[in-house]
Amino acid sequence: MTVARPTASVIVPAYNEQDRIGPLLPVLSQVATELGYLVVIACNGCVDRTVAMAQGTQGVEVLDLERASKPHALNEAERFVGDVFPRLYVDADVRTDAASIESLVDALRVDKP
Secondary structure, X not given: OOOOOXXXXXXXXXXXXXOOOXXXXXXXXXXXXXXXXXXXXXXXXXXXOHHHHHHOOOOOEEEEEOOOOHHHHHHHHHHHHOOOOOEEEOOOOOOOOHHHHHHHHXXXXXXXX
C-alpha cells in the first residue's frame, strides 16, 4: 500500500493547553484525515493533559518535547514536516473550521492553475 504524500502541513505549538485545545482537535483530525494534510502538534514542556489529548486525536502527529519553548517547538515541528508546503501555523487556542484552513492553504499554493 502506498501512502499519499501530504498536500499541506499544519503546525500547532502547544504548552499546557488542556483547557483550550479541545475545540481545535476535531478540526485538526478532519484536515489530516479528509484533506490529507500533515498535522503536527508540538507539545513543549507540558505538565497537564495536553499530550494525552493530542495523542488521542486521529490523524495527527504529536511531538512530546521536554523543553518548554515555543521557538524550540516550532523548530522541531519544522524539522518533522520537512518540505511539505504550503504550511500553516496555528495556535492551540484558535477557533476555526476545516473549510477555513483549506481556504488558507489554497490561497498559499504557488502551483495554482
